[in-house]
Every structure is written in structure tokens, then in C-alpha cells.
Amino acid sequence: MAREWPLWEIFIRSQNGLNHRHVGSLHAPDAETAIHNARDVYTRRKEGVSIWVVRSADITASRPSEKGPLFDPAEDKVYRHPTFYDIPDDVGHM
């Protein structure tokens, strides 16, 4: 069997002013072809104005098993949220 084309992750900016957002992935031999294919696969209905392609193999991801150590520390820091503070209505909008 011939060598399989690498997998690319596709990010699309749907309109200026918004972030690029991950929409899916596809196989392509190189970055240029990945962009062309992404145009055909993910923007057939004007879903985008800009495309990023990133080789899936180049992405480093946090491990699901690290979810606790990584994100739990944020749990007990309620004081980071504005609703933690009771401000009397008399003060007006804040």
C-alpha cells in the first residue's frame, strides 16, 4: 500500500473579527494542497474568509489524565469572578 498522506487539522475564520476555529481534519500531501482541500471540504457555503492548516502530528495536547492537576486549581478561586463580591445596589452600576 502506498504511503498515507499526513493528517492536517483545519482552522477557519468565519469572518473578520472572529478567531480561527477548529472545524475538522483532512489528509493532504502538503500544506498548499491541504488549504485547497479545506476550501472544498469545509467552506462550500461561504463558511470562511481565512484558513489555517496545521499538521496533526505537530500538535502537542494535554493528556486527559492530567485534567485534574491542570484544571482543578481554578475551582476554588471563586474570587476571580465578579459575582463573588456583594456590592450594595446603592452604589449603582459597577
Next chain:
Amino acid sequence: MYAQMVKSEASNDDPGMLAAFQARIDRGDKIEPKEWMPEGYRKTLIRQISQHAHSEIVGQLPEGNWITRAPTLQRKAILLAKVQDEAGHGLYLYSAAETLGISRDEMFEQLHSGRAKYSSIFNYPTLTWADMGAVGWLVDGAAIMNQVPLQRTSYGPYSRAMIRICKEESFHQRQGYHIMMKMARGTEAQREMAQDALDRFWYPALMMFGPSDKDSVHSQQSMAWKIKINTNDELRQRFVNETVPQAEFLGLTVPDPELRWNPDKEGYDFSQPDWDEFFEVLKGNGPCNRERLGARVRAWEDGAWFREGLTAYADKAAQRRAGAATAAE
């Protein structure tokens, strides 16, 4: 459905882990690729998603048959866009399956060798232009019936693929119904073609939901895992309830003498398709099985030189870039 009769796989996992996993599903959590999942969940999903993907890909063939013979340039453009969408649906689903640890080439190999199944519906011929109407209206209609609830499936990548697909599917059904309207209100010969298309596609469309799974252990497991949301019979009933009035609007007759509104169940009573025929088609003995798979394999093999060319070009360009980088140092 597009994935008919998916056998679920048993899991030999730790009972505690299995229970915790089930609790996540029951809570409505979505499962994402690298997270722990039972082996059975992973294998069943690979089978189901790849079967669905194969159906989208093979499903292009019966309609591709009519692209060069569409009656107007606009109908041709519409059909081309529809068939291109189906290719996209196949790609979204293959990508979703790949997140579970199977490669694209492995899935192609399973399809091309005949080991993997695709929906029985695509093994029926498309004989006249009215069939393009019947396919969009009934086949895409039945697909929508199944895919809409699957948007809530527990596996994240599958759910996201379904959401994307459902957004595009509605145009498919409407363009098909639009063709049927034109034909049903056309000349007597055109009306007859429309009726004939409905006659031939009605029962194969009902088969798309698969045989009754009331007593199937497989579907109970799949439903517990939320990779199947409704029973086959539920979806088939919904499809009949929705489609019969649409046929009446066209002035066409559903080819079922037993079809009757049943006020008690607020739905139609209807005849079951010929399940022997269904199993024969699944086994490979439908009217077009050999032709469809043959066309698919030929397309893959005829495209090999092109795929290899692109790979060679990419390798060369990478070498050139690397060479330029060292020269600059």
C-alpha cells in the same frame, strides 16, 4: 440506516471503569478521542462511523450516473453540488472514525475488499431522471430522520460530524422533492415516471432503517452508549408519517395497499418491506452491488498515479526547502 445492523462489541474492561464510563454517558457528557473508553464502545463506533462514511461515498454513484444527463444546466449544477456534499460527508465521517485509531487506508481497504458494508439502498439502480427526485426526497429524507437524533450522540467527533452533515442535508431532500413536483405536474409521461420512481424506491427506502430491532441485544447496548438514539422501528414509523402526506401532495400513490391512518397510534399502519430481499442485498446480491463496488475500486485505482504524483511533488518541495535552509546557514 446508513449504518444498518451494526453489531456491538463486548467489552472485557474493568467493571468499575465501565460503570464510571456509563455514568458519564448518562450524565450527558461527551466522550472525546484520547479519553478512556471501553474497547467495545471504540470498536462498535469504528464499525458504525466507517459504515456510515462508506455509504456517503458509494452513495455518490447512483446520482453521479445522472450528472451528465441532467435535463437543464441548473439541474446539473444542483446535482453536482449535492454529490460533492456527499463526498464531504464521507470525509467528515472518515476523520471522525480516525480519531478512534483506525487509518483511512484501512477503512478504504475494508470497503474495497467487500468486508465493510454500506447502506443497502445504494445497490438499486437509478433508471430515469425521476429517480434523482425520488432519491433526494426519500433516501436523503430517510437519512435525515436518522442523522438528526445522532447529533446528540455521546462521541464528540461523531456528533460534530453529524451536526455539520445535517446542516447540508436539508437542501438535498428539498431539491429531490422539487424534481418530483416538476415531474408529477408535468406531462402524463413525466407523471408516470415520477410514480414509477416512487414505486421502486418506497420499500428500499423503508429498508434503510434496518430490520426491527426490538429484541436486539446490540441495539440495547448501543442505545445505552448513546451511539444509537432511536429504534429502527421508531424511525421508520416517523418516516412513513412524514412522507405519506408529501406523496399525497404530489398526487402520487404510495405502493402499499395496506397503508392506512391509525388514529389510535396517531400514525400510519404500513406493510414491511421484503426482508429476505434486504438480506440478499446486504450479502452482495442486490441489483447493483457488483457495479457499485467495481466503480468505487476502479476510481481508487485509476487515481493512484495522481495521488503518487502529489506525494512525489510534496517530497521534492520539502527537500528543496530543506536544501535552501542549509545553504542559507
